[in-house]
Amino acid sequence: MAQKVAVITGSHKGLGYAIARQLAQEEDIRVVLTSRREQDGLAAQQRLSSENIQVDFHPLDVTSDVSVQQFTTWVQQTYGRVDVLVNNAGINPTMQPEEASLLTVQMETMLITLTTNVLAVARITQALMPLMKAQNYGRIVNVSTEMACLTSMGGDYYPLAPSYRLSKVGLNGLTALWAKELQGSNILVNAYSPGWMQTDMGGSNAPFTADEGAETAVYLATLPEVGLIL
Ligand SMILES: NC(=O)c1ccc[n+]([C@@H]2O[C@H](COP(=O)([O-])OP(=O)(O)OC[C@H]3O[C@@H](n4cnc5c(N)ncnc54)[C@H](OP(=O)(O)O)[C@@H]3O)[C@@H](O)[C@H]2O)c1
Numbered sequence: 001m002a003q004k005v006a007v008i009t010g011s012h013k014g015l016g017y018a019i020a021r022q023l024a025q026e027e028d029i030r031v032v033l034t035s036r037r038e039q040d041g042l043a044a045q046q047r048l049s050s051e052n053i054q055v056d057f058h059p060l061d062v063t064s065d066v067s068v069q070q071f072t073t074w075v076q077q078t079y080g081r082v083d084v085l086v087n088n089a090g091i092n093p094t095m096q097p098e099e100a101s102l103l104t105v106q107m108e109t110m111l112i113t114l115t116t117n118v119l120a121v122a123r124i125t126q127a128l129m130p131l132m133k134a135q136n137y138g139r140i141v142n143v144s145t146e147m148a149c150l151t152s153m154g155g156d157y158y159p160l161a162p163s164y165r166l167s168k169v170g171l172n173g174l175t176a177l178w179a180k181e182l183q184g185s186n187i188l189v190n191a192y193s194p195g196w197m198q199t200d201m202g203g204s205n206a207p208f209t210a211d212e213g214a215e216t217a218v219y220l221a222t223l224p225e226v227g228l229i230l
Pocket of ligand 1: 009010011012013014015016035036037060061062063087088089090091092116143144145146193194195196197198199200201202203206
């Protein structure tokens with residue numbers, strides 16, 4: 001495979017789809033669109049194809065060891081390389097009433113959110129890392145949120161949303177630790193906030209489109225060698 005290979009998690013809709021769509025228009029990048037449900041992924045691949053944008057598809061549930069192992073084997077056998085990983089898949093239980101307070105938040109909700117937004121990112125990154133290390137090249141983009149800034153925790157601007165916000169604090173920490181672990185290599189790890197976007201998660205009142213939110217992901221996914229940003 002002469003082109004770079006870019007894997008985007010949870011990319012059949014929303015921000016992930018917009019990132020896949022934009023990255024697929026880069027000449028030297030082959031996009032692998034992924035989704036945990038095959039029919040969703042194939043439908044998204046078809047939508048892009050109707051715009052004359054070609055992407056590959058493979059199922060991927062980032063919370064499943066088996067799915068991640070199967071995906072990694074398929075990537076290895078199909079391309080023998082991974083150059084870009086956008087950790088976009090995420091859940092946000094903020095709309096549930098108990099999420100308004102630490103007094104009421106369900107530990108089960110906390111667990112599922114941390115599992116999806118933090119541990120699953122650690123899992124897929126760890127699984128694909130040998131392919132990046134083999135070529136000493138990688139661009140990893142973790143989709144976070146400004147709601148996870150520690151300086152915003154005391155303000156009234158955002159809902160308390162403890163599950164979601166703690167999970168993204170964890171994701172920011174994971175990003176910094178991966179960057180430290182890979183220091184000195186040409187594998188760059190960054191996190192960014194796409195802003196409040198009009199997606200199923202963000203709702204229709206959001207000020208930004210998913211396409212706007214995707215622009216920084218594309219920038220970070222195509223950083224030159226000296227472009228480490230944290
Ligand atoms: N929307 C905003 O305003 C906003 C703001 C800041 C940050 N973000 C972040 O942006 C990212 C994308 O969000 P979005 O707004 O595009 O939300 P979305 O439309 O709800 O999309 C979330 C995506 O993640 C996927 N996903 C969830 N769990 C998964 C799993 N276990 N394995 C694989 N895929 C999984 C979903 O797939 P299914 O359809 O199968 O569930 C879906 O494709 C998230 O990380 C979110 O936290 C969003």
